[in-house]
Amino acid sequence: MRKLLYALLLFCSSFFNSISTFAFKNQLPQEEQFKQLDWDRSVIRYDLNQIISSTEDSISKYGKVIIPHDATDYERLLFKARRIQHNDSQLVAVKFIRYLLEFEYFRTPGEELYIQLLLSNSLDYIGAPLIANTYLNKVFPDILDHINREDIKAEYLSHYGGILVKIDSLERAKEVYKNIIEIGNKINDTNLLISARNNYGFVLKLLHQYDSSEHYFILNQEEYVKTINPTLHAFAFGNYGAVLLEKGMLDSAIFYTKKEVSLLRSENITEGLANAYKTLGEAYIKLKNLDSAGYYFKLSLNVSERTDRLSQIIENYESLLQLYALKEDDARLKEFLKNYFSYNDSLKSILSFRSYSDELRVAQFMQIINEAQLSKKNFDQLEADNRELYYLVIGLCVLIVMLIFAILSRIRSRKKINDANDELVIKNNELKSSYQLISESNAKNETLLKELHHRVKNNLQMISSLFNLQLNAQELDTEATGIFRAAQDRIHSISLIHKKIYQSDNVSTLDFGDYLLTFSKEIKHAYKVSPEINIDLPEVTLSIDSAIPLGLIFNELFTNSLKHAKNGKDLKITISKKVTSSGLMFIYTDNGVGIDPSMMKDDSKNSIGITLIHLLSEQLDAETRFKAPKQGEYGFFFSIEGDFN
Numbered sequence: 001m002r003k004l005l006y007a008l009l010l011f012c013s014s015f016f017n018s019i020s021t022f023a024f025k026n027q028l029p030q031e032e033q034f035k036q037l038d039w040d041r042s043v044i045r046y047d048l049n050q051i052i053s054s055t056e057d058s059i060s061k062y063g064k065v066i067i068p069h070d071a072t073d074y075e076r077l078l079f080k081a082r083r084i085q086h087n088d089s090q091l092v093a094v095k096f097i098r099y100l101l102e103f104e105y106f107r108t109p110g111e112e113l114y115i116q117l118l119l120s121n122s123l124d125y126i127g128a129p130l131i132a133n134t135y136l137n138k139v140f141p142d143i144l145d146h147i148n149r150e151d152i153k154a155e156y157l158s159h160y161g162g163i164l165v166k167i168d169s170l171e172r173a174k175e176v177y178k179n180i181i182e183i184g185n186k187i188n189d190t191n192l193l194i195s196a197r198n199n200y201g202f203v204l205k206l207l208h209q210y211d212s213s214e215h216y217f218i219l220n221q222e223e224y225v226k227t228i229n230p231t232l233h234a235f236a237f238g239n240y241g242a243v244l245l246e247k248g249m250l251d252s253a254i255f256y257t258k259k260e261v262s263l264l265r266s267e268n269i270t271e272g273l274a275n276a277y278k279t280l281g282e283a284y285i286k287l288k289n290l291d292s293a294g295y296y297f298k299l300s301l302n303v304s305e306r307t308d309r310l311s312q313i314i315e316n317y318e319s320l321l322q323l324y325a326l327k328e329d330d331a332r333l334k335e336f337l338k339n340y341f342s343y344n345d346s347l348k349s350i351l352s353f354r355s356y357s358d359e360l361r362v363a364q365f366m367q368i369i370n371e372a373q374l375s376k377k378n379f380d381q382l383e384a385d386n387r388e389l390y391y392l393v394i395g396l397c398v399l400i401v402m403l404i405f406a407i408l409s410r411i412r413s414r415k416k417i418n419d420a421n422d423e424l425v426i427k428n429n430e431l432k433s434s435y436q437l438i439s440e441s442n443a444k445n446e447t448l449l450k451e452l453h454h455r456v457k458n459n460l461q462m463i464s465s466l467f468n469l470q471l472n473a474q475e476l477d478t479e480a481t482g483i484f485r486a487a488q489d490r491i492h493s494i495s496l497i498h499k500k501i502y503q504s505d506n507v508s509t510l511d512f513g514d515y516l517l518t519f520s521k522e523i524k525h526a527y528k529v530s531p532e533i534n535i536d537l538p539e540v541t542l543s544i545d546s547a548i549p550l551g552l553i554f555n556e557l558f559t560n561s562l563k564h565a566k567n568g569k570d571l572k573i574t575i576s577k578k579v580t581s582s583g584l585m586f587i588y589t590d591n592g593v594g595i596d597p598s599m600m601k602d603d604s605k606n607s608i609g610i611t612l613i614h615l616l617s618e619q620l621d622a623e624t625r626f627k628a629p630k631q632g633e634y635g636f637f638f639s640i641e642g643d644f645n
Contacts, residue, residue, distance in 0.1 A: 041107045046075045048110045049148045055082045056152055077105055081115065085122055093122045110146030113139050121159065129166040136160050140176075154183045154192055161199060165206075174203050191228055194220055198232050201239060210243050217243065226263075231271060234263035238276045245283055254283050274303040274312050281319060294323050317463075324466070463491055486559070486609070489526075493519060493555040497547050510547045513537030516554060516575060523555075527562045531571035540577060540584070546644040549616040554588070556609040557638060561590045574634075582623075583643035590636045594629030620644065 046054065046068065058066040065083035067076055081100060085093040097119045099105075106112040120135035140160055144153050157180050164173035177200040184193035201216035220236035238260030244253035257279050264273050277300035284293035297319045304312035496519055501510060513535055520533045542550065558573070565571040571590060578585040600610060617624045622642030629635045 041074060043072050043074075044107070046071055048108060048114060048146055051075065051078050052114065052147065052152055053149060055079060056155070059086060074105070074107070078111065078114070081118055085118055090122045090125045094119065094126070097122065108146075110143065113143040113146065117143060117156065120163075124159075124163055124166075129163045133163055133167055133169070136163060150183050150187045151189065151192070154180050154189075154196070157183075158195070158199070161203075165203065170203055170207050174200070174207065177203060190224075194225055194229050194232050198235060198239070205239070205243055205246070208246075210247055213243050214240060230263070230267045231269055234260045234267070234269065235272055236260075237263065238272060238279065241276075242279055245279060245286075248286075250283050250287055254280060257283070270303060270307060274300045274307070274309065276300075277303065278312075278315070278319065281323075285323065290323060294320065297323060321466070489523070489555050489559060490552055490612075492522070493551040494548055496522075497544065497551050501544060509541040509543055512540045512542045512547060512550070515547065515551065519551070519554070520558060520573075523558050523562070529562055529565070529571070531562070531565065531573055533573045534575070536574075536576045537586075542644050546620060549620050550586070550640075550644065553613050553616050553640065556613055557588050560609060561592060561636065564592055565590075580641055582641060583645070585639055585641040588636075588638045589634040592635040594635040594637075595626070597626040597628055600626040617642075 054068065055065050058064065064087050065079060067079040067083065071079060077100060081093065081097050084096055097115055100115050101112070101119070106115055116135050117139045120132040120139065123129075123132040123135070140157075143156070147153050147156075157176050161173045161176040161180070164170070164176060177196055180196040181193060181200060184190075184196055197216040197220050201213045201220075204210075204213035204216070217236045217240040220232055221240070225233040225236070237256045241253045241256035241260065244250075244256065257276050261273065261276050261280075264270075264276065277296045281293045281296040281300060284290070284296065301313065301317070301320070497510060497515065516535050516537065520535065524530060524533070554575075561571065561573055571592065573588070573590045576587045578587065613624065617640060620640075620642050622640050622644075625637075625639045625641075627634075627637035630637070
C-alpha cells in the first residue's frame with residue numbers, strides 16, 4: 001500500500017508540473033516575436049510620427065525598412081510590421097498585423113489607426129480591395145490628424161484613392177484626389193501636384209465630367225511639366241485626346257493622341273504607348289478610315305506583346321477581329337463575331353461576379369477567423385482559467401491521496417467524458433459539413449477552370465478558322481500561304497494542349513506523351529503523309545507553362561521533318577526521353593538528310609521556325625543541342641534539356 005501511495009504521489013507531482021508548464025506557456029501570445037516584449041508602454045523613444053518618418057525615409061533611401069537599434073521592444077513591433085509588408089510576404093504581414101490589433105499592441109489611437117492602415121495595404125496587395133476598403137473607411141480621414149508630414153499624408157491618400165477607383169467608388173476617389181491637390185499646393189510640391197492632377201482628371205473622365213477633366217489635363221501640358229515628369233506630361237495630351245474622343249471631336253482627339261505618342265517615343269517610354277495607339281485606332285474606326293485603324297491597332301498589339309500585358313493583347317485582338325469583319329463586309333462573319341463578343345462579355349461578367357463573390361467569401365472567412373482567434377478578452381479569460389485549473393489539480397491530488405485507503409468507486413466524471421464525446425461528435429459533424437462545402441467549391445472551381453480551357457481552345461480554333469478564310473482568298477501567293485499554314489499549325493499545337501487539359505481529370509498537368517501521339521497523328525493527316533513515328537515518353541506529365549512552349553517546339557520539328565523528307569513513307573521519326581541531373585531531356589531524331597549544326601546557331605541565317613525554337617528554349621531556361629548526321633543511326637538530331645516541372 002505504501003508503494004502504491006508513493007507512486008501515486010509521484011504521478012500527481014509530475015502531472016501538476018505539466019499542467020503548470022502548460023498554463024504558463026498559454027499566458028504568452030502564440031507568435032515568438034511577442035514573447036519577450038517590453039510591456040512598459042510609458043517608455044517612448046519613437047512616437048508615431050517618428051516611426052512613420054523613419055520607416056518611409058529608409059524605404060526611399062535604402063529600399064528597405066531599417067529598425068533603429070535604440071527602439072523599445074514595443075516600438076520594434078511597428079517597425080517590423082512595415083518591414084515584413086515591404087520586404088517579405090504580404091500574407092505573413094496580414095497575420096503579423098492582425099496579432100498587433102488583437103492583442104492591442106498600440107499605445108495611442110493614432111497607432112491603432114496606423115496598424116489598420118498597414119493591414120488594409122496588405123489586403124489590397126493580395127487582391128482583396130473590397131476588404132481593404134472596409135478598413136480604410138475606418139482609418140480615413142482620422143489618421144491624417146495624427147500625421148505631421150504632409151507628403152506622407154498625400155502618399156497614404158493616393159493609395160486610398162487607387163483602391164476607391166478599383167472598387168468604382170468614384171465620387172469618394174474624386175474627394176481624395178482633390179485633397180491631395182490641396183496638399184500639393186500647400187507644400188508647393190510640383191511633382192505631387194502633377195501626379196494628383198493626372199489622377200483627378202482621370203476620375204473626372206470616368207464620371208463623364210469632361211469639361212472639368214480637360215482643365216486638369218491641360219494644366220499638365222505646360223512645358224515645365226516635361227522637365228519634372230516627362231511620362232505624365234505625355235499622358236496629359238493622350239488623356240485629353242481620350243476625353244475629346246468621348247465627346248466626338250475625332251480630329252482633335254487624333255491630334256492630341258499623336259502628340260502623346262511623339263512625346264513618349266522621344267523619351268523612349270513604352271508605358272501608355274499601347275493605350276495611345278488603341279485610342280487612335282478607335283478614332284479612325286469612327287472616321288471609317290479602316291486602314292489607319294488597323295495600322296494603329298497592330299501597333300498597340302505589338303507594344304502589348306512586348307510588355308506582356310495580357311488584357312491589352314486580348315482587347316487589341318478583339319478590335320482587329322471587329323475591324324476585319326467591317327473590311328470584309330461579310331454578313332455571316334459579322335453575325336458570328338457579334339455573337340462571340342456577346343457571349344465573351346457574358347463570360348467576363350460571370351467571372352467578374354464570381355471574383356466579387358470570392359472576395360466576399362474571403363471577407364466572411366476573415367471575419368470567422370477574427371471571431372475564432374484569441375482576442376484580448378479571451379486571453380485574459382484564459383489566464384483566469386489556468387489559475388483555476390492550477391488549484392483544481394491540487395485539490396484532485398489531495399482527493400486521490402485520501403481515497404487511496406478506500407475502495408475506488410466508479411469514476412464520477414463519466415458524464416463529463418460523455419459530454420466531451422458528444423461535443424467531439426458535434427465538432428466532427430461540423431468538420432464533415434465544412435469538408436463537404438470545400439469539396440463542392442473545389443469541384444465548381446475545377447469545372448470553371450475546365451470551361452475556361454474550353455473557351456480558350458474555342459477562341460484559338462476561331463482564329464485558325466479566320467486564317468482558313470484568308471487562305472481561301474485567291475490573291476495569296478505561295479509564300480503567304482505557307483506563312484498562314486505555319487501559323488495555323490502553331491495555333492493548333494496550343495489549342496490541342498487546352499483541349500487535352502479540359503478533357504482530363506487533372507486540370508493542372510498534361511500527359512505529354514499522349515499529347516504528342518495525338519498531335520503527330522493530326523499533323524500526318526494534315527500533310528497527307530504516313531511516316532513511322534515512335535514516341536517513347538511513358539509517365540511524362542508537364543504543367544501547362546512547360547507544355548505550351550514544348551508543344552510549339554515539337555510542332556516546328558515535325559513540320560521540318562515532313563517538309564524535307566524525300567519520301568513520306570520511308571520517313572522515321574523517334575522521340576524519347578532521358579532523366580538527367582538537371583531534370584529531363586527530350587531527344588528528337590529522324591532519318592532525313594540532316595543539317596549542319598553550326599547553321600542552327602546563326603539566327604541571321606535561320607528560318608522563323610528555328611528562331612522560334614531558340615526563343616522558346618530560352619523561355620524554358622532549357623539547353624538545346626543539334627548534332628551532325630550519323631550514318632546508320634540518324635540524319636537529324638535535336639535534344640532539349642531542362643527542369644520542366
